[in-house]
Amino acid sequence: QVLDFGWPDLHTPALEKICSICKAMDTWLNKAAHNVVVLHNKGNRGRLGVVVAAYMHYSNISASADQALDRFAMKRFYEDKIVPVGQPSQKRYIHYFSGLLSGSIKMNNKPLFLHHVIMHGIPNFESKGGCRPFLKIYQAMQPVYTSGI
Numbered sequence: 298q299v300l301d302f303g304w305p306d307l308h309t310p311a312l313e314k315i316c317s318i319c320k321a322m323d324t325w326l327n328k329a330a331h332n333v334v335v336l337h338n339k340g341n342r343g344r345l346g347v348v349v350a351a352y353m354h355y356s357n358i359s360a361s362a363d364q365a366l367d368r369f370a371m372k373r374f375y376e377d378k379i380v381p382v383g384q385p386s387q388k389r390y391i392h393y394f395s396g397l398l399s400g401s402i403k404m405n406n407k408p409l410f411l412h413h414v415i416m417h418g419i420p421n422f423e424s425k426g427g428c429r430p431f432l433k434i435y436q437a438m439q440p441v442y443t444s445g446i
């Protein structure tokens with residue numbers, strides 16, 4: 298059985314997708330003692346890290362005592378191979394997901410509208426001073442706006 302939950306590299310998946318992935322993994326692992334989950338990733342390790350970290354949080358809530366050693370091995374793999382990699386948004390979404398599981402964060406399904414973006418100060422990324430920022434806005438993982446560069 299193969300399930301494809303992919304999303305674009307360097308992006309964070311929707312929280313609903315993280316929930317779906319964790320539920321699918323947990324259902325499969327609990328179906329039979331010999332079942333395993335193999336994660337495959339084309340690209341940056343950050344996506345794999347999102348899935349592993351989210352499932353570690355998820356399994357802390359739903360796991361039986363027998364899964365404690367598996368969680369420990371997964372945590373060591375995560376810390377040794379994945380933690381140094383990952384976008385800030387990916388790390389932030391793991392905290393969001395953890396908050397959802399603990400009940401400290403509630404999902405808001407109301408639409409959000411971006412009316413304007415304000416930058417206070419200009420970072421000095423170039424030797425002459427300043428930078429050339431641009432803005433790319435996504436909706437449902439599809440770019441809907443890109444400013445001039």
